[in-house]
Amino acid sequence: MTTVGIDLISFYTPQYFLDLKTLAEKRGVDFNKFYTGLGQEKMAIPPPDEDIVTMAASAARPILDQTDPSEIELLLFGTESGVDQSKAAAMFAHGLLKLPTRCRGFEVKEACYAGTAALQLAIPWALRNPGKKALILASDIARYDLNSPGEPTQGAGAIAMLVGVNPRIMAIEPESGLYASDVMDFWRPNYRDEAVVDGKYSMRVYIAALEEAWRQYHALSGRGLADMARFCYHLPFTKMAEKAHVRLAKTAGVANLSPEDMEHQMGESLHYNRITGNTYAASLYEGLCSLLDNCTKDLAGKRVALFSYGSGCMGEFFSGILQADYRKHLYSAAHKNLLDNRTELTYQQYEDVFQLGCPTDGGDHTFAQYRTGVYRMKGISQHKRLYEALT
Ligand code: COA
Numbered sequence: 001m002t003t004v005g006i007d008l009i010s011f012y013t014p015q016y017f018l019d020l021k022t023l024a025e026k027r028g029v030d031f032n033k034f035y036t037g038l039g040q041e042k043m044a045i046p047p048p049d050e051d052i053v054t055m056a057a058s059a060a061r062p063i064l065d066q067t068d069p070s071e072i073e074l075l076l077f078g079t080e081s082g083v084d085q086s087k088a089a090a091m092f093a094h095g096l097l098k099l100p101t102r103c104r105g106f107e108v109k110e111a112c113y114a115g116t117a118a119l120q121l122a123i124p125w126a127l128r129n130p131g132k133k134a135l136i137l138a139s140d141i142a143r144y145d146l147n148s149p150g151e152p153t154q155g156a157g158a159i160a161m162l163v164g165v166n167p168r169i170m171a172i173e174p175e176s177g178l179y180a181s182d183v184m185d186f187w188r189p190n191y192r193d194e195a196v197v198d199g200k201y202s203m204r205v206y207i208a209a210l211e212e213a214w215r216q217y218h219a220l221s222g223r224g225l226a227d228m229a230r231f232c233y234h235l236p237f238t239k240m241a242e243k244a245h246v247r248l249a250k251t252a253g254v255a256n257l258s259p260e261d262m263e264h265q266m267g268e269s270l271h272y273n274r275i276t277g278n279t280y281a282a283s284l285y286e287g288l289c290s291l292l293d294n295c296t297k298d299l300a301g302k303r304v305a306l307f308s309y310g311s312g313c314m315g316e317f318f319s320g321i322l323q324a325d326y327r328k329h330l331y332s333a334a335h336k337n338l339l340d341n342r343t344e345l346t347y348q349q350y351e352d353v354f355q356l357g358c359p360t361d362g363g364d365h366t367f368a369q370y371r372t373g374v375y376r377m378k379g380i381s382q383h384k385r386l387y388e389a390l391t
Contacts, residue, residue: 002127002130002165002166003165003166003167003171003321003323004123004126004127004163004164004165004166004167004171004172005123005163005167005169005170005171005172005320006119006161006162006163006167006169006170006172006320007133007161007162007163007164007167007168007169008063008066008067008160008161008162008168008169008329009159009160009161009162009169009285009288009289009292009330009331010059010060010061010062010063010159010160010161010289010331010334011059011157011158011159011272011282011285011286011289011331011335011338012055012056012058012059012157012158012159012160012338012373013044013055013155013156013157013158013272013276013279013286013338013339013342014044014045014046014047014050014055014156014157014342014372015047015338015341015342015343015371015372015373016044016045016046016047016342016343016344016345016353016370016371017042017043017044017045017275017276017342017343017344017345018042018043018045018344018345018347018350019041019042019344020034020035020040020041020042020043020152021034021035022346022347022350023043023151023152023347023350024152025347026347027147027151034152037239038152038153038237038238038239039237039238039239039242039270039274040152040153040237040238040239040273040274040277041274041275042274042275042276042277043152043153043154043155043156043276043277044155044156044157044276044277044279044342045156045345045350045353046141046156046353047353047370047371047372048353048356048367048368048370049367049368049369049370049372049376049377049378050370050372050373050376050377051083051141051377051385052079052081052082052083052089052139052140052141052158053083053089053092053093053096053139053375053377053385053387054096054372054373054375054376054377054387055139055156055157055158055373056077056089056093056137056138056139056158056160057093057096057097057373057374057375057387058158058372058373058374058375059137059139059158059159059160059373060093060097060135060137060160061097061373061374061375062331062334063135063160063162064097067133067162069097069098069099069100070100070102071131071132071133071164072099072100072103072132072133072134072135072162073100073102073103073104073129073132073133073134074103074104074105074122074125074129074132074133074134074135075090075093075094075099075103075104075105075106075134075135075137076090076105076106076107076108076118076121076122076134076135076136076137077089077090077093077105077106077107077108077118077137077138077139078107078108078109078114078115078116078117078118078136078137078138078139078281079107079108079109079114079138079139079140079280079281080109080111080112080114080140080188080195080280080281081139081140081141081142081143081280082107082109083385084385085190088105088106088107089107089137089139090105090106090107090137091105092385092387093105093137095387096375096387096389097135099135108121110310110312110314111186111187111280111281111310111311111312111313111314112140112234112236112278112280112281112283112284112308112309112310112311113234113281113308113309113310113313113314113315113316114138114280114281114310115136115138115159115281115282115284115285115308116284116306116308116310116316117310117314118136118137118138119136119161119163119172120176120316120318122134122136122163123163123172126163126164126165127165130164130165132164133162133163133164134162134163134164135160135161135162135163136159136160136161136162136163137158137159137160138158138159138161138279138281138282138285139157139158139159139279139281139282140156140157140158140278140279140280140281140282141156142154142155142156142195142277142278142279142280143193143194143195143354144194144195144197145194146351146354149197149199150195150197150199152237153236153237153277153278154277154278155273155276155277155278155279156276156277156279157276157279157282157283157286158279158282159279159281159282159285159286159289161285167323168323168325168326168328168329169292169322169323169326169329169330170288170304170320170321170322170323170326171320171321171323172318172319172320173221173303173318173319173320173321175217175220175221175223175318175319176213176216176217176220176316176317176318177212177213177214177215177216177217177218177220177315177316177317177318178213178216178314178315178316179208179209179210179212179213179216179313179314179315179316180313180314180315181205181209181313182312183201183205183311183312183313184198184312185197185198185201185202185205185311185312185313186198186202186311186312187311187312193357197311202236202311203240203243205311205313206234206236206240206244206309206313206315207243207244207247209309209313209314209315210244210247210248210307210309210315210317211247211248211251212315213307213315213316213317214248214251214252214307214317215251216317217317217318217319218252221319223303223319224252224253225248225249225252225254227303228265228303228304228305228319229299229302229303229304230265230266230268230269230291230295230299230302230304230305231245231248231265231266231269231304231305231307232266232269232284232287232288232291232304232305232306232307233245233266233269233284233287233307233309234283234284234287234307234308234309234310235270235273235278235279235283235284235286235287236278236283237273237277237278238270238273238274241266241269241270241287242262242266242270244307245257245262245265245266246262248307268290268291268294268295269287269288269290269291270287270290271290271294272286272287272289272290272293272335272339273286273287273290275339276339281310284306284307284308288304288306289330289331289335291304292322292326292327292330292332293330293332293335293336298327299322299326300322300323300324300325300326300327301321301322301324302321302322303319303320303321303322304319304320304321304322305317305318305319306318306319306320343371358380359380362382362383363381364379364380364381364382365379365380365381366378366379367379367380372390374389374390374391375387375388375389375390376388376390
């Protein structure tokens with residue numbers, strides 16, 4: 001039987017971070033509110049010469065290094081933080097990654113659900129084009145107002161996934177539970193750089209979406225919680241996923257989950273998000289990378305449950321089967337190296353970068369060089385973003 005799904009998956013996050021202890025001290029709150037209450041320790045801060053395009057291209061580079069670009073005929077870019085109202089971030093990435101002209105590329109949006117929207121669009125396409133691959137990019141910078149409740153849940157990062165038939169990492173199963181509803185829990189009007197969020201309401205809608213999507217998935221597949229080896233959730237902050245998992249278990253008839261059960265079922269998926277913060281469209285798949293990189297047990301042949309949530313809102317519960325030898329195809333060492341070698345910022349440096357913004361005057365601007373991935377934004381000229389590859 002032909003399987004279809006994630007053939008390769010790679011993660012990138014900026015190389016600067018703010019420790020939430022530093023933020024807590026500045027804001028005059030107990031850091032345990034962030035560390036324990038939200039389950040977040042650090043948030044990634046992109047330098048001024050890095051954006052969603054450079055992060056996505058840096059995430060994709062390791063995949064392109066071992067893939068024939070002419071195989072890639074679909075390029076989907078999921079993001080909440082698009083850099084242009086008209087031109088798709090996919091086309092900027094297409095240029096940086098030197099993909100062939102025979103390629104269909106566009107941007108996909110539905111808040112943090114955009115990565116899943118792209119993945120699910122690519123699956124039937126891949127089945128129809130078995131010799132070809134889709135490249136899915138999901139990249140975001142989570143930004144809230146300074147001194148707002150959302151501030152400690154900021155972050156940044158990108159995921160790149162190669163999708164095709166007979167995948168090396170994970171075959172996606174056909175059943176999905178879906179939940180679409182027109183709500184205002186988190187949004188970002190075109191004139192704002194920072195998202196507006198009704199955080200408590202968003203948490204309630206997330207749970208409602210999960211419960212309904214799970215019920216549908218269960219009805220369609222006949223599977224229960226015991227059929228899942230691990231669970232990955234959309235991660236606005238890791239405590240949200242823990243709350244969601246407790247609720248899912250209750251909905252599925254498991255009254256009491258022990259701390260050991262929780263750790264076993266989802267603990268490994270939370271490591272990366274806890275130290276990068278929210279990566280919006282990338283966050284579910286960052287969680288999947290965290291699970292695959294940090295789980296010492298071989299999960300080949302096992303099922304992983306995935307819950308994607310994007311405010312506004314769209315929820316989807318689906319699942320995938322890890323493939324034999326999936327561990328040979330992970331970028332675990334590169335992810336570890338990236339996360340272990342980041343530079344910590346002071347509060348003032350964080351605020352300076354936050355306040356900088358992007359020049360909007362149409363003049364010529366050259367950006368100083370910071371630590372970035374293999375791509376950076378070298379400036380803006382005549383309202384055009386100028387990118388460069390560093391290798
Ligand atoms: N030690 C340990 N825990 C503490 C604490 C302390 N000193 N002080 C507070 N806490 C806990 C609270 O009890 C709460 O936990 P609970 O929900 O389990 O009760 C948690 O820390 C957060 O505190 P709270 O007062 O609820 O935080 P807040 O009102 O400042 O905001 C969010 C929290 C999540 C609502 C806010 O950060 C937000 O809106 N984030 C954005 C969320 C988002 O992105 N949503 C959209 C996508 S899904």
